[in-house]
Amino acid sequence: MAPVNSREPALPYRTTADLESQLDHVRSAPADAGTVRLVVRRPDLGVREILEEGRFDLAHGLDGDTWLARARSRAIADGRHFAAQVNVMSARMVALLADTAEEQAYAGDQLYLDLDLSHANLPTGSQLAFGDAGAGGAVLEVSAKPHNGCAKFVARYGDDAARFVNSETGKELRLRGFNARVVEAGVVRPGDVVRVVRRGGLDDQTDASAWGAVSV
Numbered sequence: 001m002a003p004v005n006s007r008e009p010a011l012p013y014r015t016t017a018d019l020e021s022q023l024d025h026v027r028s029a030p031a032d033a034g035t036v037r038l039v040v041r042r043p044d045l046g047v048r049e050i051l052e053e054g055r056f057d058l059a060h061g062l063d064g065d066t067w068l069a070r071a072r073s074r075a076i077a078d079g080r081h082f083a084a085q086v087n088v089m090s091a092r093m094v095a096l097l098a099d100t101a102e103e104q105a106y107a108g109d110q111l112y113l114d115l116d117l118s119h120a121n122l123p124t125g126s127q128l129a130f131g132d133a134g135a136g137g138a139v140l141e142v143s144a145k146p147h148n149g150c151a152k153f154v155a156r157y158g159d160d161a162a163r164f165v166n167s168e169t170g171k172e173l174r175l176r177g178f179n180a181r182v183v184e185a186g187v188v189r190p191g192d193v194v195r196v197v198r199r200g201g202l203d204d205q206t207d208a209s210a211w212g213a214v215s216v
Contacts, residue, residue, distance in 0.1 A: 013158030019096055020164075026092045026173065027116075034115030036130065036192040037091035040105045041065045048105040053189045056138040056182045061085040062110050082181045083143040086110050089177035090117050093165070097157045106156045109177055113194055117174040123200035128180075130188045130195075137192065139184035147177045 039054040041064050055063040067085055087109040094104045094112055104112065116122070124144045131137030149162040153176070165176040 014097055014161055016160045016164060019161065022096050023169075026090060026096070026175065029090065029092055029114055029116045031116045031121050031196070033193055033195045034113055035091075036111065036188055036190050036194055037114055038101055038104060038112035039188055039190055040110055040112070042067075042108065042110070048102075048108075050101055050105055051190075053187055054110070055185075055187050056086070056140070057185050058182050061182060065110060067110075083145040084147075084179040085181040086140055086179070087147060087177060088113060088117065088140070088180055090115070090175060093175045093177075097161055108152065111188065115194055115196075117178055119172055119174060121199075122174075122178070122196065125198070125200045126196060127183065127198035128194050129184075129197045130186065131192045136186045138182060138186035138188050139197070140180040141183045141198075143179045143181055145179040146171075147174070147179050149176050 039051040039062075041049040041051055041054065041062055043049055043064055044066065049064075057063060061067040088111045089107055089109040091112040091114045094107050094109075098104045098106070113128075115128075122128075122142050124142055126142045127139055128142075129137060129139045148171075149165045153165075154162045164170055170176065
């Protein structure tokens, strides 16, 4: 798809009342297996490419994305940059902020998932596998590095939205999303199933048996 250039503001801003009225819908996202809604590449500052397939690499993250170029040299020197290799956001949450995929892509994340992203459901160290087992899908691991609404998020979606995702409840539910690293290279496509195969660094026996060992 052709690049989507950033605009500010992206939309008429949603109010706190608008967002709170839909919170139960966000909370009801599936816990164990969900769906990939969007895969987005950031080839340059303020530019988004909505992809039909994204290739995720252990060293470089999403192919063609500027994640590594954005990382600070000090973080790169000690390897901390891998903690924010991939940014993930709730598809249900971003859909409250914007109606179209193009507007949703302004949030700046690479993956938008219809899945419960809360700390309770996905503790640090949890792993997500994409696509059918054995089909070459990527595996990501949730990192401890916080992912909060920043000044750019405010400009695109408004103060109410930023306060909402940065609130105590918003952080508990990870309404702004989470940071992750690639632990197994592979592809991710919109419409792919995404499964929780490990929670908090411990095997989830329900799902992991279908995938076998997940290398870290």
